[in-house]
Amino acid sequence: MNKRPLYFDYAATTPVDERVIKIMVECLGFDGNFGNPASSSHAFGQQARQSVEQARRQVAELVGATPEQIVWTSGATESNNLALKGVAQARGSACGHLITSQIEHKAILDTARQLQDSGVAVTYLVPDADGLITAQAVSDAMREDTFLVSLMLVNNELGTVNDIPAIGQVVRERNALFHVDAAQGAGKVAIDLAQWPVDLMSFSAHKLYGPKGIGALYVGPRAHQRLLAQIHGGGHEGGLRSGTLATHQIAAMGAAFALAAASFHEEKALIVRLRERLLEQLLSIPGVRLNGSLTRRIPHTLSLTFSEGEFNSAALLASMAFSATSACNSASNAPSHVLLALGHDARTASRTIRLSLGRFTTEQDIDQAVQLIKSACASAPAFWQ
Numbered sequence: 001m002n003k004r005p006l007y008f009d010y011a012a013t014t015p016v017d018e019r020v021i022k023i024m025v026e027c028l029g030f031d032g033n034f035g036n037p038a039s040s041s042h043a044f045g046q047q048a049r050q051s052v053e054q055a056r057r058q059v060a061e062l063v064g065a066t067p068e069q070i071v072w073t074s075g076a077t078e079s080n081n082l083a084l085k086g087v088a089q090a091r092g093s094a095c096g097h098l099i100t101s102q103i104e105h106k107a108i109l110d111t112a113r114q115l116q117d118s119g120v121a122v123t124y125l126v127p128d129a130d131g132l133i134t135a136q137a138v139s140d141a142m143r144e145d146t147f148l149v150s151l152m153l154v155n156n157e158l159g160t161v162n163d164i165p166a167i168g169q170v171v172r173e174r175n176a177l178f179h180v181d182a183a184q185g186a187g188k189v190a191i192d193l194a195q196w197p198v199d200l201m202s203f204s205a206h207k208l209y210g211p212k213g214i215g216a217l218y219v220g221p222r223a224h225q226r227l228l229a230q231i232h233g234g235g236h237e238g239g240l241r242s243g244t245l246a247t248h249q250i251a252a253m254g255a256a257f258a259l260a261a262a263s264f265h266e267e268k269a270l271i272v273r274l275r276e277r278l279l280e281q282l283l284s285i286p287g288v289r290l291n292g293s294l295t296r297r298i299p300h301t302l303s304l305t306f307s308e309g310e311f312n313s314a315a316l317l318a319s320m321a322f323s324a325t326s327a328c329n330s331a332s333n334a335p336s337h338v339l340l341a342l343g344h345d346a347r348t349a350s351r352t353i354r355l356s357l358g359r360f361t362t363e364q365d366i367d368q369a370v371q372l373i374k375s376a377c378a379s380a381p382a383f384w385q
């Protein structure tokens with residue numbers, strides 16, 4: 001049997017933690033917690049409801065929210081759609097102004113385009129050279145009719161961290177709502193929604209050792225009356241998102257978020273050590289450049305551009321899983337919109353890789369990856385020119 005490639009693509013998705021799998025499986029069979037959480041009249045439903053509510057507390061706890069502020073969705077894509085379309089439609093007027101950035105995830109960019117088609121004016125902020133959106137840039141873009149600002153906490157390609165509290169201050173002064181896509185930030189950056197001036201925040205389980213197909217939207221007090229449901233039928237989740245609650249997915253997301261809270265500092269210290277080991281060795285390759293701020297970043301995600309010549313990433317991918325841009329852009333094979341926004345051209349973008357580390361990365365993985373990357377450089381004849 002072929003050896004499995006090394007996994008350096010935690011930013012695309014993570015394996016489900018074994019402890020989470022155990023909890024998930026317990027919600028499926030006849031001997032388990034399989035009831036419909038909406039069947040409040042009998043024990044099966046009540047037990048399922050308890051699991052759902054415990055998970056809601058666990059998710060809320062990691063991010064400093066209260067359980068009632070957490071709405072279950074099918075993932076961060078749906079959370080982003082609900083936030084943007086829900087706020088736009090609740091205004092009852094097709095016009096108005098939305099601010100976002102050029103380096104958001106496609107789940108924001110495609111949704112913003114959709115709103116543009118229905119008459120909303122959209123500003124796509126350009127990141128600074130560090131890959132960050134500053135509070136000043138947001139302040140400068142605010143208009144009288146700006147009703148929503150949507151920016152990410154952590155960029156999925158660069159690993160850079162926006163100053164969300166500072167930006168939120170600016171947004172609040174102008175009385176607009178502030179949505180934050182935190183799919184890459186939850187469990188990696190300390191989030192405190194009790195203090196942060198943020199009205200809506202999107203989460204995903206599968207970026208944090210939970211299963212795919214489940215996520216949540218935080219809906220704060222300022223947003224609650226200014227958000228229209230996008231999925232109707234049954235009035236689940238306070239009418240904001242109908243559909244039978246997926247107990248196994250939800251319990252698993254709760255467990256994954258609780259694990260992230262419990263191991264937050266320890267895990268961060270581990271990833272920082274691994275990142276130092278990786279970066280130190282890779283930056284010794286002539287001409288390698290790290291994209292995005294050196295200081296405002298999570299240690300998990302690195303975007304590296306190699307110098308002139310062919311970087312033999314096809315050969316490398318056989319022994320090591322990483323992202324040539326981001327998983328989402330890889331699907332469309334276009335140069336990364338994030339790198340283009342940072343001033344790369346298609347050629348340097350094509351010599352860029354994203355390496356992302358996680359809970360199961362070892363020192364051996366790091367050292368093997370360095371060897372593989374160095375030989376991928378060496379096997380590309382033009383590379384050293």
Ligand SMILES: *Cc1c(COP(=O)(O)O)cnc(C)c1O
Nearest residue numbers: 075076077105107156183184204
């Ligand atoms: C992965 C990701 C999403 C999409 O999340 P899903 O749960 O897969 O729909 C949205 N935004 C960012 C920043 C992401 O990294």
